[in-house]
Amino acid sequence: MDVRQPLPLLGGLSPAQFMRLHWHKKPLLVRQAIAGFTPPVGRSALLQMAGQEEVESRLIQQRDGRWLLRHGPLPRRSIPSLNTPQWTVLVQGVDLHNDAVHALLQRFAFVPQARLDDLMISYASDGGGVGPHFDxxxxxxxxxQGRRRWRIGRQKNPRLLPDLPVKILAQFEPEEEYLLEPGDMLYLPPGWAHDGVAEGECMTYSIGFRSPDSAGLAHEVLLRMADAAADETDAPLYRDPKQSAVATPGAIPAQLQDFARNAVQQILADPQALECALGEALTEPKPNVWFEPSQGPALMERVELDRRTRMMYDARHIFINGESWQAEGQDAQLMQRLADTRALSPQEVASASDQALELLAAWCDAGWAHARSAKAE
Structure with a gap:
């Protein structure tokens, strides 16, 4: 992607301009971001998806002045009739289950894949919404599909209404109001409060981004680093030949504390260990994701990543679905190309080394990627 090229998706801004002027800074309303947009997943298919065990879904309803929340799977009989007002079905991670939705998500690949999370679809009956909140x-x-009226404002008071199953702001003060129609798009930075209410039958696609908190990310990275350290067979053992007899056996020896401190510092001192653990953590598939192994041999003239595969890289490593490989030279460039574009052309596959081809074949066998013939282009 040429990040300097203006995009209708961003209202004529280039990705570089959008990231500089709006990302994490201020909202952007784009009329007809996708002109003539036809949703790849309609109402019937979405509600059917909400009833599946492997799909994350929620039903939010306003009834008699109360907010009700039900987590999926949602059998069709549990969903109100289409004529009933003020209910919403939210289906998370639809990009994991539909190729066309996955392709739509890739339009936003001007943001690093490490930050791109998923595409959620919200279907609402007339008056439906999830209340004023902030992300x-x-x-x-x-x-x-349909129309939704959005009221937005900078968040001043994060206090939530108590004793509700959904997070709703106690004091919401909107500053702007927009009515969105099919193809229109609204970007909101973190912390901007918003309240969207359906005017008639309505469907909204939400493209969300991962914002890991420091504690959670540290936990994931340190856990992987600790696991890697535990696999080392030549790690030194604690020795205390000069340990004297003690009258207070419950006290931890200072020498043992120093040994533990040095062990942790040694792990953290290796920058590649941290980088490797981070890449593996960022590409770890979500808990409800699994892959289907290849059903048989295929002519590998072209390679495409499976829509559920997460693939990233840094200067020394290739990361895919929670695993890592060291890579350099032409093979590293090839794998980086695959991570960026999610596909390799016949010419690119032909340029791969035997070692790279073996790795690609293993990924195809695992269902992480798919081998295609050139005729399928």
């Missing part, structure tokens, strides 16, 4: 992450709200 801790960036979000693009693409109107897919």
């Amino acid at each position: 801790s992450y960036d979000v693009f709200l693409l109107q897919a």
